[in-house]
Amino acid sequence: MGALGPRQTSSGRDESPEERADRRWIELLQEVRVIQTGVQILFGFLLTVVFTPRFPTLSHTDQVIYVVTVLLGAATTGALIGTVTFHRLVTGHRLKPETVVWASRLALIGTVLLLATVASALLLILRIAMYDAFVPWIVVGLLAWFVLCWFALPAWVLHRYSSKD
Template structure:
């Protein structure tokens, strides 16, 4: 056995310093934000163009309110997700990488929650028009439940199930 190696096999985890762990977690977070940000940019860009279409002029008051709320949610989502990168940029060089990763991760999670609200609001607007409003809230509620299951409940269940065995 070489000096510095553990006496036995490690039951879980990696051999990382706190700095190495922060660097790895930052790289993973950045990749995750890149994936989600692409979808957010496409959705937000589309939302910004809707107001300039001829159909917008004939929308009722309720649909206009839903549209404005959706655009504001899209802007807030973009702000939270871009904020993860600017957060890192503003504190880089101050030896705060673990704290930066923690707070940027929280900001990214806020972005995901805002994305859920943006998608739900977008679907509500589109389905109110496509389905004449009747079934739209029920369809959107079902899809929101699906997103919550995929994005939050399943990961929470896996975390609970497998982390409690350690």
């Protein structure tokens, strides 16, 4: 049995591997629900832009940025919805721990794609709104802020406060 009790995991919780997978799956679903709402709003908005009277007047560069942004939004949606369909397709095959790992990876990929989608959308919107040479720098600054909030800070906390086993 080792140092841990029969049901105690290294996280200090009294749960079996199956219970841990169930808990992690519920947590993942809640996280995906939060991010998916924002993605749906952003993607829905992006899909309507092409039908506005102003779209044909955009420069070729802005139209390319728009197409790239829509494709990134579609890829983001695919990755995030993929977490749920992954679970649905393997349910009942006693693969819950593996499902949680792979669905978590899809959610992380979806988050990275969301970062790219938001950056691309900001670039397009600010180019149209400002006509300013500072637009790329503003987008880079916001991109750095997102990377700090979404990835660097959690990585730092993980490194700083994780137990050294």
